[in-house]
Amino acid sequence: MSTGTPPRTVWQNWARSVRSHPMRVERPTSTAAVATLVQAAATEGLTVKAVGAGHSFTSIAATDGVQLSLDRMNAVLHHDAGTRRVRVQAGISLHELNPRLLALGLALPNLGDVDPQSVAGAISTGTHGTGGRLHGIAAAVAALQLVTGSGEVVEVDEQHPWFRAASVGLGALGIVTEVTLQCVPAFLLHAREEPIALPDVLERLPELVEENDHAEFYWFPHTEKALLKRNNRVPDGTRRRPVGRLRHLWDDELLSNVGFEVLNRAVRLRPSLVPRLNEMSGSLLGAREYVDHSHAVFVSPRRVRFRESEFAVPREALHDVIAELAQWFGARHETISFPIEVRFTAADDIWLSTGHERDNAYVAVHQYHRSDPTTYFAAAQDIFTAHGGRPHWGKLHTLDAEYFRGVYPRFEDFLAVRDAADPGRVFTNPYLARVLGR
Ligand SMILES: Cc1cc2nc3c(=O)[nH]c(=O)nc-3n(C[C@H](O)[C@H](O)[C@H](O)COP(=O)(O)OP(=O)(O)OC[C@H]3O[C@@H](n4cnc5c(N)ncnc54)[C@H](O)[C@@H]3O)c2cc1C
Numbered sequence: 001m002s003t004g005t006p007p008r009t010v011w012q013n014w015a016r017s018v019r020s021h022p023m024r025v026e027r028p029t030s031t032a033a034v035a036t037l038v039q040a041a042a043t044e045g046l047t048v049k050a051v052g053a054g055h056s057f058t059s060i061a062a063t064d065g066v067q068l069s070l071d072r073m074n075a076v077l078h079h080d081a082g083t084r085r086v087r088v089q090a091g092i093s094l095h096e097l098n099p100r101l102l103a104l105g106l107a108l109p110n111l112g113d114v115d116p117q118s119v120a121g122a123i124s125t126g127t128h129g130t131g132g133r134l135h136g137i138a139a140a141v142a143a144l145q146l147v148t149g150s151g152e153v154v155e156v157d158e159q160h161p162w163f164r165a166a167s168v169g170l171g172a173l174g175i176v177t178e179v180t181l182q183c184v185p186a187f188l189l190h191a192r193e194e195p196i197a198l199p200d201v202l203e204r205l206p207e208l209v210e211e212n213d214h215a216e217f218y219w220f221p222h223t224e225k226a227l228l229k230r231n232n233r234v235p236d237g238t239r240r241r242p243v244g245r246l247r248h249l250w251d252d253e254l255l256s257n258v259g260f261e262v263l264n265r266a267v268r269l270r271p272s273l274v275p276r277l278n279e280m281s282g283s284l285l286g287a288r289e290y291v292d293h294s295h296a297v298f299v300s301p302r303r304v305r306f307r308e309s310e311f312a313v314p315r316e317a318l319h320d321v322i323a324e325l326a327q328w329f330g331a332r333h334e335t336i337s338f339p340i341e342v343r344f345t346a347a348d349d350i351w352l353s354t355g356h357e358r359d360n361a362y363v364a365v366h367q368y369h370r371s372d373p374t375t376y377f378a379a380a381q382d383i384f385t386a387h388g389g390r391p392h393w394g395k396l397h398t399l400d401a402e403y404f405r406g407v408y409p410r411f412e413d414f415l416a417v418r419d420a421a422d423p424g425r426v427f428t429n430p431y432l433a434r435v436l437g438r
Helices: 031-044 094-103 119-124 198-203 205-211 245-269 271-284 294-298 315-330 374-385 401-407 411-421 430-436
Strands: 024-026 048-051 066-069 076-080 085-089 141-147 153-157 175-182 188-197 214-219 225-233 288-293 306-314 340-345 360-368
Touching: 031 048, 031 066, 031 141, 031 175, 048 119, 048 175, 094 119, 094 294, 119 175, 188 198, 188 294, 198 205, 198 214, 198 225, 198 315, 225 271, 245 271, 288 294, 306 315, 306 374, 315 340, 315 360, 315 374, 360 374, 401 411, 401 430, 411 430
Parallel strands: 024 066, 048 066
Antiparallel strands: 076 085, 085 175, 141 153, 141 175, 188 225, 188 288, 214 225, 214 340, 306 360, 340 360
């Protein structure tokens, strides 16, 4: 029998770790429409949350109020060839943006390892790639347009007092409707991937991070096997040599996706197989080299669903962190099939960026989406926090405002900007109440 109440939409994130039931879903096409929707929701006493591609593992994007999808606000508005600044609507995905930038002879200086995220979503959580002298994507923000809790439209540029709070804003300050990105000339990268022993990669780390534009490695738990990836800009005139179709199919689709899904299903039945299978995976992924457009090198397909927790730790703590994780694996609390990813960035000046005033190493732990990550991630979190780790805002952690006050020197300043931009807490949700403390 009908109760007369229309059923609410069910929203879930990519990892299937979060579900929410928005009261209604809106897909505005202009900043003016966003402002009107925010005002209307505030008048009704409802909260509002913008959602991008739902690629956060935390409930940072969840709402039971009004959900705003900016997927129809995906235009490149204009670009300045002299300054290489590009103004976009904030709902554009990185997947749509990268080829549009290339057509203008431009690129973002650095990217993470997938591209479905919206520009607003990626910057709001501090999404990053790797590069010992480089920063996260939010560092490329030269200005942004924000709709505040009262529906006012504010241009936040480098001179604005909110600037260092607004790019990694956690969705807490307002709805980002446009972003100006400082781009660089389009570039090709020479990618080199090769197996390496964990002790070797750790010993050579300072030189690897210093001498390569983008260095990272994957460590296979319960083994001493790792895969080292180095991507470097090539001199002008170098020709593209993309990965061949067959090699791409074998490495990126069969081994890294189809085969990996099968392996993860198998080890749920026989977890004791994991150490041997990880040894095999570490050996099967062979060496390869290619040259391609920067975004084609940074981004890979990720079809096996997983859960992830990632912390930024001071670079000098990395050896201890890896040793403590190895000790935990050695004690066989659980067997873990997903490799651990280690990346690097340089210090920036954004208040809630994991890179705030600190050269970091990032250590990411993953678990297959059908397996419970709680024990593993809690153990890893204890190790990371003992070294002053800062969790990625979009990846799983259980920390709250009390902890963040200690690891972010400008935490109170961020809260003051939030009080000014959203005094009525139109943009809050339970995740923000926990991590910001109110
Ligand atoms: C397979 C996979 C790979 C990943 N790889 C990386 C990686 O390499 N590096 C890395 O750092 N992270 C990575 N992530 C994490 C991901 O980049 C971040 O969680 C990112 O925030 C997701 O962007 P989104 O568009 O999906 O945003 P959502 O998850 O939908 O939202 C994230 C936050 O942004 C806010 N938001 C979205 N749009 C707006 C707007 N218009 N105005 C204000 N706030 C807004 C939301 O309210 C929410 O607070 C990965 C995630 C997955 C699932």
